[in-house]
Amino acid sequence: MLVGTFYxxxxxxxxxxxxxxxxxxxxxxxxxxxxDGCIFIFKQEExxxxxxxxxxxxxxxxxxxxxxxxxxxxxSIQAPDEQGRLLIxxxxxxMAGLSKNL
Numbered sequence: 001m002l003v004g005t006f007y008x009x010x011x012x013x014x015x016x017x018x019x020x021x022x023x024x025x026x027x028x029x030x031x032x033x034x035x036d037g038c039i040f041i042f043k044q045e046e047x048x049x050x051x052x053x054x055x056x057x058x059x060x061x062x063x064x065x066x067x068x069x070x071x072x073x074x075x076s077i078q079a080p081d082e083q084g085r086l087l088i089x090x091x092x093x094x095m096a097g098l099s100k101n102l
Contacts, residue, residue, distance in 0.1 A: 002041070010100050014093055015085040023084045031092055033074040039088065039096050044077065 002025070007051065008016045026043035033038035042050065054071060057064040076089045083096075 010045070010088065010093070010098050011085070013087070013101055014090060015081070015087050018080055018084045018086055020084065023080065026034050027079060029078050029080070030085055031086065031088060033070055033079060033092060033095055037096055039092050041086075042057065047075070 002022055005022070006019045008019075009018055021086065026045070027028075028044035030042045030044055030047035032042070032047075034038050039048070051072065054068050058063055059068075074089075074091060074095070076087075076092070078086045080086055088096075
């Protein structure tokens with residue numbers, strides 16, 4: 001789990017700087033639609049663990065299917081660039097109400 005509060009701006013191309021303390025944590029990150037209008041950011045390995053847990057849920061229940069769709073449909077695998085920036089896909093920017101003009 002990544003902890004702490006960090007304030008960053010969204011640059012013109014929709015990227016933000018991953019805090020330096022987290023850059024060595026992973027080479028691949030997954031950004032997905034979270035709860036309450038938030039974006040979840042997982043290390044690839046942690047996303048795989050969470051996805052496996054969701055895969056164990058019954059597809060016969062509508063609420064389970066909805067949760068799986070919510071979590072997986074918007075998932076985007078991202079690798080930081082040389083400056084440690086991650087791209088936030090436009091669909092996630094809109095969902096979270098992020099603006100490049102903040």
